[in-house]
Amino acid sequence: MASVAAIGIAAGLTAALGGEGKSIGIAALAVFIGSIASFIPAALGLSKVNETFGMAVLAASIGRMFVALGIVVVAAFAMELPRMPIGIGTGAGLLVALMAEVPLALFVLNRVSSSERA
Numbered sequence: 001m002a003s004v005a006a007i008g009i010a011a012g013l014t015a016a017l018g019g020e021g022k023s024i025g026i027a028a029l030a031v032f033i034g035s036i037a038s039f040i041p042a043a044l045g046l047s048k049v050n051e052t053f054g055m056a057v058l059a060a061s062i063g064r065m066f067v068a069l070g071i072v073v074v075a076a077f078a079m080e081l082p083r084m085p086i087g088i089g090t091g092a093g094l095l096v097a098l099m100a101e102v103p104l105a106l107f108v109l110n111r112v113s114s115s116e117r118a
Contacts, residue, residue, distance in 0.1 A: 002100030003035035010093025019085035026075045027086050031093040034068030037061075038101065057105055061098065068094055 007028050014027040040063075041056035072090045076083045 002097055003032070003038070005100070006035060006093040006097035007031045008093075009096045010089045012089075013092045014085045014089030017085035017088060019082065019089060022079060023081045023086045023089075026072065026079070026081065027089040027093065030068040030071040030075070030090050031097070033071060034064040034094065035097060037064040037067060038097070054105075054109060057101075061101060064097065065094055 010031040011024050011028040014024045019027065037060045040060050041053060044056070068090055069087075072086055075081060076086055
């Protein structure tokens, strides 16, 4: 759900800042592809290994940022798109994803530490 909101924010803000069709599509696509990185720790089964799950989630968050912003930089350069709307829109979408991810990560880590104490 957070990924859908992040994609919507990225596309909407890019459009609001004057981005045209290609810019809006690239911003949404970059956040979508970057959001896939959020699911890598769960897909690899790292949630069962409590010691490494937190670091895997952190690495996935950093990876999401690098992948999405890398797509934006390359696309803006190669397709000669305006950098401000696509960059700010994508950044805002990534920020929304991060803001949704942090409380969830704290909840999961709190449950893990509670189960270890019991």
